Amino acid sequence: MTERRHHDMGGLEAGLVDREDHGKAPWEKRVDALMVLLGKRKLLAVDELRRGIEELGADAYDRYGYYERWMASMTNILLEKKVIEVSELGARMAEIEAGARRELP
Amino acid sequence: MSGHESPGGHDHGHPHGHGHGEDPTHRHPPQPDLEDTPLARHQLMQMAVTSLLIEKGVFSAGEMRAQIEHMDTLGPARGAELVARAWVDDGFRERLVADSKSAAAELGMDLGPIPILVMENTPETHHLVVCTLCSCYPRFLLGLPPDWYKSRSYRSRAVREPRAVLAEFGTEIAPDTDLRVHDSTADMRYLVLPMRPAGTDGMSEAELAKLVTRDTLIGVTMPRAG
Incomplete structure (x- = not known):
């Protein structure tokens, strides 16, 4: 018998459904837009996105918010496919964090 | 399992200079x-x-x-348009249920490459849509999924105790009504075709479309007249 993976939660017990919608922060919209554009460019498909989310592991899956999971998965897959390199990503994150780069659509 | 370590990560032992906001030029003091x-x-x-x-x-x-x-700009307007047409045109309703892509094309909509199955509610059968594995959803017809659709509670319980979940949305399904729950995937999406509510005989198609909300197209609620 195969063990159930952490994302495979259909049929488990859980609490009441919180029906309130919390809206999307601007950065979350950017993550969503990024996914749509990468899909259009055939660089990332929805099933790949989900595979990447499932591979984050149970701890990250539960700790991250919805679009945090998306962003982590998308980044990992873009690295896997060598669309971006880990060194340039690290450098760009450091530059943005240091305030050296400011452009943003 | 592959899974890179999160790239670009660093020790989080120091206060950062950047803000959490959306504009990286707007710098808060460290928090x-x-x-x-x-x-x-x-x-x-x-x-x-x-x-x-x-x-x-x-x-x-x-x-x-x-x-x-x-x-x-995305919302449930296209889904509502399909349903309102189906309510006023039996032929269209049958075509929509049989093949949503070609029926939608009659209204100038391109549903795209992923099949969307239209599940018609009847007095005997009520349909409910979930994505237990993640959040697959007919975005083109409904807009972006609401937070609750993506929640652990809904994903877990919709297939286990759908009547209890529906009750939380204020929807009571009679015990003798067949309740069918559809689990979406990246390759197959669902749209519920709700029943036209009573008291809407004189309404135009545009007025009918206004009764069709996002939640009625997922199956958690039912449209009401006025």
């Missing part, structure tokens, strides 16, 4: 109690990845802005 959340790191990752992809010519900053603006 150590908020700085080290994963949220901030993923926002940074989003900015860096977007910046690199624009630099590499994968897409332009203008395309990114246009996509965000487009997203803000």
Whole structure:
């Protein structure tokens, strides 16, 4: 018998459904837009996105918010496919964090 | 399992200079109690990845802005339009249930490559849609999924105790009504075709479309007249 993976939660017990919608922060919209554009460019498909989310592991899956999971998965897959390199990503994150780069659509 | 370590990560032992907001030019004073959340790191990752992809010519900053603006216009209007037409035109209703892609094309809509199955509610059968594995959803027809659709509670319980979940939405399904729950995937999406409510005989198609809300198209509620 195969063990159930952490994302495979259909049929488990859980609490009441919180029906309130919390809206999307601007950065979350950017993550969503990024996914749509990468899909259009055939660089990332929805099933790949989900595979990447499932591979984050149970701890990250539960700790991250919805679009945090998306962003982590998308980044990992873009690295896997060598669309971006880990060194340039690290450098760009450091530059943005240091305030050296400011452009943003 | 592959799974890279999160790239570009660093020790989170120091206060950062950047803000959590959306504009990286807007700098807050360090807030150590908020700085080290994963949220901030993923926002940074989003900015860096977007910046690199624009630099590499994968897409332009203008395309990114246009996509965000487009997203803000999405909602259940197209889904409602299909349902209202089905309510006034039996032939269309049958075609919509048989083959949603070609029926939607009659109204000038391109449903895209992923099949969308239209599940028709009847007095005997009520349909409910979930994506237990993630959040697959007919975005073109309904807009972006609501938070609850993506929640652990809904994903877990919709297939276990759907009547209890529906009751939380204020929807009572008679015990002798057949309740069918459909689990969406990346390759198969669902749209519920709700029953036309009583008391709507004189209504125009446009008026009917206004009764068709997002939640009625997922199956958690039923449309009501007025």
